[in-house]
Amino acid sequence: MATVKAKGIDVSYWQGKPADSAYRRYKAAGWDFLIARIGYGANGVRHEDLSFAYNRDKAKKYSIPLGVYYYSNARNAAEGKAEARYVLRLLQKQSLQLPVWIDMEDNATSGKAGKAALAAACRAFCETIEAEGYMAGVYASSSWFTTKIGNLKEIRRWVAQYNDKLLFNGSYDMWQYTSTAVVPGFSGVRDANRCYVEFEKQNFLIRPKVDLLVRSRSSLRSRKKGVIGQNGIYRIVKVNKKGTRGLVFGAGWVTITDKYVTRIETQNFRVETKGNLIVRASPLLSSVQTGKLKKGRRYRIVAVSQDGKRGQLQNGGWITMTDKYVNILP
Numbered sequence: 001m002a003t004v005k006a007k008g009i010d011v012s013y014w015q016g017k018p019a020d021s022a023y024r025r026y027k028a029a030g031w032d033f034l035i036a037r038i039g040y041g042a043n044g045v046r047h048e049d050l051s052f053a054y055n056r057d058k059a060k061k062y063s064i065p066l067g068v069y070y071y072s073n074a075r076n077a078a079e080g081k082a083e084a085r086y087v088l089r090l091l092q093k094q095s096l097q098l099p100v101w102i103d104m105e106d107n108a109t110s111g112k113a114g115k116a117a118l119a120a121a122c123r124a125f126c127e128t129i130e131a132e133g134y135m136a137g138v139y140a141s142s143s144w145f146t147t148k149i150g151n152l153k154e155i156r157r158w159v160a161q162y163n164d165k166l167l168f169n170g171s172y173d174m175w176q177y178t179s180t181a182v183v184p185g186f187s188g189v190r191d192a193n194r195c196y197v198e199f200e201k202q203n204f205l206i207r208p209k210v211d212l213l214v215r216s217r218s219s220l221r222s223r224k225k226g227v228i229g230q231n232g233i234y235r236i237v238k239v240n241k242k243g244t245r246g247l248v249f250g251a252g253w254v255t256i257t258d259k260y261v262t263r264i265e266t267q268n269f270r271v272e273t274k275g276n277l278i279v280r281a282s283p284l285l286s287s288v289q290t291g292k293l294k295k296g297r298r299y300r301i302v303a304v305s306q307d308g309k310r311g312q313l314q315n316g317g318w319i320t321m322t323d324k325y326v327n328i329l330p
Helices: 018-026 050-062 079-091 115-130 142-148
Strands: 006-011 033-042 047-048 066-071 102-103 134-140 157-160 174-181 190-195 202-210 213-214 223-227 234-239 245-248 252-255 261-263 269-273 275-282 289-293 298-304 310-313 318-320 326-328
Touching: 033 050, 033 079, 033 102, 047 079, 047 102, 047 261, 050 066, 066 079, 079 102, 102 115, 102 275, 115 134, 223 252, 234 275
Parallel strands: 006 033, 033 066, 066 102, 102 134, 134 157, 157 174
Antiparallel strands: 006 190, 033 047, 174 190, 202 234, 202 261, 213 223, 213 252, 234 245, 245 252, 269 298, 269 326, 275 289, 275 318, 298 310, 310 318
């Protein structure tokens, strides 16, 4: 079996809203990540998980890498795509460190679809999520992957099988190996998971040290597309085999060696405004305006949106922090 890179639990409304200290103790005990349910389908109607925002905020407070899952009712590609769009609306461009997973286990809906239709639903969900710069994958039991879901090609898999050994012949990134784990801080028993990949090396933010030449493909001989400026933050969504070139979300391929970029390990830095800026309630430009910032003032950013274009202020609210609007300070 592959080497375990990290371990974590998944959480949802059914586990309530644990005390703040639960997350602190969990992190201190050496557990590495959380996967929170963001929503679910019930009889074809989509709902937000009412504990999601709470779990997200606690994970952020204690620097616990976070992923999400959506309990699916999808039976075809159109429904899979619609569920993904619903999840994206709930995420509001806020950043994640682990994938967005479609949870395939509902026998009354998805379970009645044919293998090809169910595979198409999963692919449509994942492709829609990945088009917005997030990682994506499929959660299901080993039996569902084997007997109900058709060909997923290269899509990530999170396999559930409660056993001492995972008896699954396909590729997988994570294994949910028990539903009765006892973990520090959290009461009762929990689903526990082992992760076999380093997601932080597959999807991350960079800050260029110099202006970077952008190309159409990973090859240095491919067509030039333009330049991205060093006064900016950008998300890498794919890396070549050598780890030397990265695909910038919405732009193209750039060199990402230490000589040319700094990887953003902590989303905490200062910016100086170039003009008066609008403050909004979320990273979405369509969200409610909550205030304004004056030109030439310095502010601390404590979080960055998934696309790298918006930053959350220390005192709350989000601003645009592209080169046109702010200087990112050392």
